[in-house]
Structures are given as C-alpha cells and as structure tokens.
Amino acid sequence: MGGLFSNAINHFSTITRHKLLVGKLCFRCGLYRQGLMHDLSKYSPSEFLVGVKYYQGDRSPNDAEREAKGVTTAWLHHKGRNKHHLEYWVDYDVKHKERGMVGMKMPDNYIVEMFCDRIAASKIYQGEAYTDRSALDYFNKGKGKVMLHPYSEKKLRLLLTLLAEKGEDAAFSYARKYMKAYRRYKKK
Numbered sequence: 531m532g533g534l535f536s537n538a539i540n541h542f543s544t545i546t547r548h549k550l551l552v553g554k555l556c557f558r559c560g561l562y563r564q565g566l567m568h569d570l571s572k573y574s575p576s577e578f579l580v581g582v583k584y585y586q587g588d589r590s591p592n593d594a595e596r597e598a599k600g601v602t603t604a605w606l607h608h609k610g611r612n613k614h615h616l617e618y619w620v621d622y623d624v625k626h627k628e629r630g631m632v633g634m635k636m637p638d639n640y641i642v643e644m645f646c647d648r649i650a651a652s653k654i655y656q657g658e659a660y661t662d663r664s665a666l667d668y669f670n671k672g673k674g675k676v677m678l679h680p681y682s683e684k685k686l687r688l689l690l691t692l693l694a695e696k697g698e699d700a701a702f703s704y705a706r707k708y709m710k711a712y713r714r715y716k717k718k
Contacts (some may be wrong), residue, residue: 534582534583536604537582537583537585538582540585540587541578541581541582541585541591542578544585544587545569545572545573545578545581547654548569548650548651548654549568549569549570549572551649551650551653551654552565552568552643552646552647552650553565553566554571555646555649555650555702556643556646556704557570558641558705558706559642559646559702559706559709560706560709560710560713561642561643561707561709562564564614564639564640564643565646567663568612568614568643568647569608569612569647571607571608571611571612572608574607576603576604576607577607577608578605580592580595580602580603580688581604583595584598588655589655590655591604592604592605592608592655600638606635608708613636613637614640614643614644614647615641615644615647616633616636616644616676616677616682617677619633619634619635619636619679619682620632620633620634620677621634629717631677632677632679633676633677633678633679633682633683634679635679635681635682636679636681636682638685638709638712639709639712640707641682641685641689642689642705642708642709644686645665645686645689645690645693645701645705648665648668648669648690649665649693651665652665652668654662654705662693662697662698663693664696665690665693665694666687666690666691666693666694669683669686669687669690685708688704689701689704689705
C-alpha cells in the first residue's frame, strides 16, 4: 500500500482500465450505450474516496472496507445504481412471502453486461494468471451464496461456459446473436 496520492492514482487507473475493458467487451455484444455508461458511479465521491482509502491493487477495495468496517458503503452505493449487478435485482418475493428476499429476473441486456463485467474483473485482478475459465471458476465459487433468479443464472452460466470451453470468439458471437434476438423481441 502506498500513500493516499499513490492510492488515488492507482485506484483511478484500475477502475478506468476495468471500465474501458468492459466497454470494449460490451461493444462486441452490441451493447454500445451500456459499454459507454458502465460503472460511472465508481467515479462519484462516495465510491471513489472509499476505493482510494482501501486500495490494494489485487482485489476490490470493497472487500477491504467490508473486512475493516463490517459493511461496505461504496458497494451499497454501487450495486443500487448499476443494473448489471445481480444484487440490484434482489427484492421480496410477493408470491411466496415465506421465501423472503430472492433474485428477480434480470433483463437479458444486463445479464450480458454482467458477463462482460465478470470477464473484465477477472482479467484486471488476475493479470497473467487469467484464462477463459477464470470468470466461470469465480462464479462457481459463489454458487449457492448469491440470490440469482434461475433464468438469469442459466443465461449467465451459458455465456461463462461458452467462454471457458470454446473461447472468447465463440462466446461473444453467441452474445451478439443473443442481443440481436433480445432487441427484436423487445420491439414487439
């Protein structure tokens, strides 16, 4: 860990590299607006300043803030403003009240953005150790710990598995076709 100024420069560099990479990946899927708008809230004071304070370089500063304070205010702010996070879609199940909070079905365009986000995060934090299996492996480690709607999980898992087994070209070719079909469906 460096000083505050060093942390600010490094954190800005990390989130900007991540944002640009997600943008590039979203563009490959035809999600141009989402690619441009991705994670802009990370530059807001409530997220950026916490990121600077807890910057480590090899993992999310949110993890360090959570360990230090028992909660991460930056993450609570972030997930409430960015629809590509499954946590944005957690709500009470009104049909089965006994279930409490559950994952709601995500729109397909946000599932695809989440796919791009997970790849970019894996590439940024893993560096040279990244493989096309990295995002799927990370997803599988969290299985059972997240509230993800079955439809959203199925679509995300399909994309991550395609990436792991067939590579980026195949996964992004599928995602592009998937988004074209989704846009046609939405116009009806």
